[in-house]
Amino acid sequence: MFPTLSFWLYIFFSFNFSQKTVTYALGNKTDNLALLKFKESISNDPNGILASWNSSTHFCKWHGITCSPMHQRVTELNLAGNQLHGTISPHVGNLSFLRNPNLGNNSLSGKIPHELGRLFRLQRLFLTNNSMTGEIPTNLTGCYNLEGLDLNGNNLIGKIPIGINNLQKLQILRTSNNNLTGEIPTFIGNLSSLTILSIALNYLEGNIPYEICSLKNLTIIAVVSNKLSGTFPSCLYNMSSLTIISAAENKFNGSLPSNMFKTLSNLQYFAIGGNELSGPIPISIANASAIEALDLGYQANLVGNVPSLGKLQDLRWLSLGSNNLGDNSTKDLEFLKSLTNCSKLQVVSIYSNNFGGNLPNSVGNLSSQLTRLYVGDNQISGKIPAELGNLIGLIVLSMKLNHFEGMIPNTFGKFDKIQKLELNGNKLSGEVPFVIGNLSQLYHLSIRDNMFEGNIPSSIGNCQKLQYLDLSQNILRGNIPLEIFSLSFLSNLLNLSKNSLSGSLPREVGMLKSIDRIDVSDNHLSGDIPETIGECVGLEYLFLQGNSFNGTIPLSLTSLKGLQYLDLSRNRLSGLIPSVLQNISVLEHLNISFNMLEGNVPKEGVFGNVSGLVVTGNNKLCGGISKLHLQPCPIKGMKPTKHCNLRLIVVIVSVVLILLIVSIILTICWMRKRNKKQNSHSPTVDSIAKVSYQDLHQGTDGFSARNLVGSGSFGSVYKGNLVSEDKVVAIKVLNLKKKGAHKSFIVECNALKNIRHRNLVKILTCCSSTDYKGQEFKALVFEYMNNGSLEQWLHPGTVDVENQRMLDLDQRLNIIIDIAFVLHYLHHECEQSVLHCDIKPSNVLLDDDMVARVSDFGIAKLVSAINNTSHKETSTIGIKGTVGYAPPEYGMGSEVSTYGDMYSFGILMLEMLTGRRPIDKMFEDGQNLHVFVDISFPNNLIQILDPHLVPTRDEEATIECGNIGTFPSIVEKCLVSLFRIGLACSVESPKERMNIVDVTRELSIIKKAFLSGGHTSG
Known part of the structure; x- marks a missing residue:
């Protein structure tokens, strides 16, 4: 009988099912093996996320694995953000059903496997923020279903491969922050589905090809920080789909078309600053009603008036600085009135242009959200509007280098959030207002080069967070208020020079332990230079010239081991030049001219460098190196016949005195030894x-x-x-x-x-x-201490992640500096040096202002120098610190030393920067925190940095879209310097470790650079 239709259907489905069963079984085995090979290629899994990858459970239930319900084949591999170290196994290319692998934000290295080109079902490939090297694979053409390719933040080299040309479904292409070279290929224009093109922070050259304008779905183009040149393609200005144009920091030239913004109705972010554009700002900018950030700064060539911006009601960031806008007329600043309609405005920068006229009173009606206002380096005149005080949200106000006159309005006292105030280089007069003391968050105050008079207000002592204070080049008079020396954070600058201050330099100046630069030159100060100046251990530059100081040069200056520049000229100093000044090894410039000094000029150190030494105007000086051309010091001759009896008397008296002194010293030593022996068994x-x-x-x-x-x-x-x-x-x-x-x-x-x-x-x-x-x-x-220990802040250990307290970079930097100053004090400034021997986070407490306080001296060592040998009073035997923080030599029986404290400090620094304890379970087989950091330093900081210090997605978007504030580069330099100090302090060899004097100096430089980049104390 002829088989029925039902029979044939039965045979077909039975055969098909059996075939699929075999295929799926083989596929399961292939996927399982590929995943195990991937696990083998991972050298370090600090979070143990691959622990579930074992035979006890099916691989579809392993961490980070998603399988298709029908086939039980791997479709997703999501291991992002787990700090994995190792390489990507080429066996991943056998996961033939894989669609979405996400391995971003790890520490993977090596090349991107070419085998990935076999994954024809691949839709998204995310390898963001790793350490991948080599070139982008050329055979990704096989991944013809690929929609998203994100390779941001690696170390990839070479050109953008031509193979990408065939990825017709590609919507997202991100290769920013790599080391790519060559030109932007014209075939980019063939990727018709592309919506995001981010190739910023590379070394690409040449023009942007016009073929890009054929990408009708493009919403984001980010090419910031490359070496691109030529004119920016005008056809891009006709693409209404664009929401972000980020092309800052290249070499584009030409001008902006007058009608360019008429079609960019969806544009939210336009950053093209830092190029070489010229001409006026297009009036059509008013049509870009959706724009939130406009960066046209640092061109130096934009001219003309700024058009009305009042229709940009979503505008948050406006940067027009460093151009040639305005023509020094009264109408230049009329556009500021239109900005009062922009209620979301946070930052306005018109710094360094040619704006003239008065600052309109309407500036006080700007957005209540305004935090930064930069109007400095223009031709603005007139009085400062009192209405400016309405902007109570201001954090930074810079009005320097203009022609403002009159007094500082008392309404400035309402700036209770302000941290940086620059009014220098104007024609302001009157007294410095007492309300300046209301600015409790102020860390930077500069009012130099004005015409302020009267006394310095004592209320300035209320500004306890001040780190930079410049009141120079005014007509201030009276004594220096003691409240200035109570500013314990004052570390960058105290400049009171070129005023009419009188009285003495108070001995309280020694309270400024961490100050880097003091300048009180060209005043009417008198009296002795206080010996306490030697307590300013962070001092590098000291200017006391042009006063009426008398007495001798204080010997305590030799305590300033980091002093580089010292000017004592044009005073009334007398006596000898202390020869110990030649022992300050970093002193490069010494000016002691026009005083009343006498005697021999030393020859070593700075005294041997004629280009760095000025001694003229001291008629009684002699000797020194020949290039100084001073008279030789006289040798007084004596006639033996007339004075032989006197000589004999002197010799006898000298011998008697010497014998008496020796006798006294021996007696004292014997008594101390006896007392020490008596007290050795019963400490009191x-x-x-x-x-x-x-x-x-x-x-x-x-x-x-x-x-x-x-x-x-x-x-x-x-x-x-x-x-x-x-x-x-x-x-x-x-x-x-x-x-x-x-x-x-x-x-x-x-x-x-x-x-x-x-x-x-x-x-x-x-x-x-x-x-x-x-x-x-x-x-x-x-x-x-209400804020507990540093340990609790670094390792909160709470499941309530949203409420965890975390330290930002500025706070960590301040804490590191605080601890460094303590060690400097203990090692070098105490009458009897102290070795702490147990520096670790749990022994660092934080007060209400987050100032670090070192505690727990239970195993400290007191060190006294007797006959040039070190004697240590030990609290207990066998205890030499905490595992992980104690230096390796202590484990081998070595004596405790300052080297040991420096090792502990270095490890503590690395812990604060990485967020990892030195006894982390990931450290085994000879690895430790120092080695962990050293391997990735300095090229892969993102892999070792505490995740809480890594920029958020919003911050990454800012970098990708123009890096307006330029803060990330300063942060990176700061981090590199901090890691370098931590590594230098924690090397294995004790004598190769960085000493605390150099550490405090370097940290002061880092802090200064950090602040100059716009970062503020928390």
Whole structure:
């Protein structure tokens, strides 16, 4: 009988099903093997996300794997942001059903496998922010279904491959922030589906090909920071689909077409600054009603008036700086009135143009969201409008280098958020207003080169965050207020030069420990130069010339190991030149001319460099190097016949004095040795005001667990209230059952009672008594720090991610500087040097202002120099710090030293920058935090940087779309410098480690550069 239709259908489906079963089985095995090969190529998986990739579960249930429900084949591979190290296995090319692999934000290296070209089902390939090298594979033509290719943030080289020409479905092409060269290929115009083209931050040259204008769906074109030249294709201005045009920092020339914005109705971001464009700003800009950011700055060639911008109601960022706009007329700034309609405006920069006329009062009606206003370096005149004080959201106000006159309006006192205020280089007069003290967030104040008079207001002492203060070139008079020297953050500059200040330079100047530059030159100051100037350990430039200082040159200047430039000229200094000045190795310029100095001029150090030394105008100086052409110092001859008896008397008296001095020294040494021997077995605590056990018991609710805030090697720390101190305190209760706890108590008391520094936790009192059970009890009472320890900020350990407290880069930099200054103080400024021996995050506390305070001196070493040898008073035997932070030589029995503290400091820096503990479980087989950083430094910082410091997506978009603020490059330089210091401090060889003097100097330079880039203290 002829088979029925049902029979044939049965045979067909049965055969087809069996074939598919075999195919799927083989496919499953292929995918499983390919994934295991991928796992083998991963050398480091710090988060353990590949732990689930084992035979106990089906690979479709492995972390990051998505399979198709029907075929059970791998369709998605999502392992983004897991800090994976290693390479991409070519076996990934066997995942034939793979559509969306996302391996972005890892630390993968090596070349992109050519085998990926076999994945014809591939739709999106994301390898963003890795360390991939080599060229972009040429055989991606096989991935004809590819819609998104994101290779941003790698180290790829070569040209954009011609193979991309065949990817007709490609919608997103991102190759920014690599090392690509050559020209933008014309075949880009064939990618008809392309919507996003981002090839910024490379080394591409030549013109933008006009073929790009055939991409009718293009919404974003980002070519910022390349070497592109020629004219910007005018055809792009006719593409209504464009929302972002980012072409800043290239070499484009020509002018902007007058009607260019008539068709760009959807444009949100137009950044073409930093090129060589000329001509006027097109009036048609008013049609770009959707625009949010307009960057035409740093061209130097744009001219004419700025058209009305009032219709741009979504405008947030306006940058027109560094051009030649305006013609110094009264109508130049009329466009500012139109900006009052832009209620979302945050940044306005018209800096360095040719704008004239008065600043209109309507400027006070600008957006309440305005945070930065730059109008400096123009020809603006008249009084500063009092209405400007309405902009209470301002963080930066720069009005320098204009012709403003009159007084600073008192309404400036309303700027309670302002951090940077520049009024220098104008014609302002009157007194510096007392309301300047209301600006509590101010870190940079410059009013130099004006005509201010009267006294410096004492209220300036309220600006406790000031780091840069320049009041020079005015007519200020009176004494220097002591409040200036209480500005503990003042680190970049104190410039009071070219005024009429009188009185002395107060000895409180020594409180400015971290100041980099002091200039009080050309005033009417008198009296001695205070010895306390030597306490300004961060000082590099000191200008005291043109005053009436008398007395001698203070010997304490030799404490300024980083001093590079010293000018004491045109004063009334007398006496000898201290020969120890030649020991300041970095001193490059010394001007001591026109004083009343006498005697021999040294010959070493700066005194041996005639180009850096000025000694003229001191008629009684002699000697020195021959190039100074000074008279030789006279040798006084004596006639032996007349003075032989006198000589004999002098010799006898000298011998007697010498014998007497030797006798006294020997007696003192013998007595010290005897006292030390008597006291070696019974250490005593120097007198410190004590509290009773009852006080502490009551203040902590019986040492309740709810008041326990931490524990350490020798005891526990409780939060408590003391009636006697009327404050919240931290109480460290010693566990006296621990070996060495008694000695730790003694050493910590004796260490802390004699040292004073703003970055040290202050000891308030102590308790040495018995508890209610009659057992011995010892405790130390400290200031309580509300913000806890650095450990808690770096490693919060809470599941409530949204509420975690995180430190930004500026805060971390400030904390690093604080700790460095403490170590400088302990190692070099204490009468008896102190080795901390346990620098780590849990021993760094943070006060209400996030200022770091170093604590826990329980294992500190007191070092005294006797006969040029070091003697250490040790708190306990066998304890030399904490694992991970203690230097390797301590584990081999070496003596504690300043080198050891520097190692701990270096590791702490690396921990703050990477967010990784030195005892992280990822460190094995000889690897440690130093090696982990060193491998990726400096080319792949993104791979080792704490993820909380990595720019967010919004910030990445800003970089991709023009990098308007230029902040990322400054941040990168800052990070590179910080990592370099951390590595230099934590090298294995102790004597090769960076010393704390160089560290503090370098950190001051980093902080200065960081601030100059517009970053502010948190």
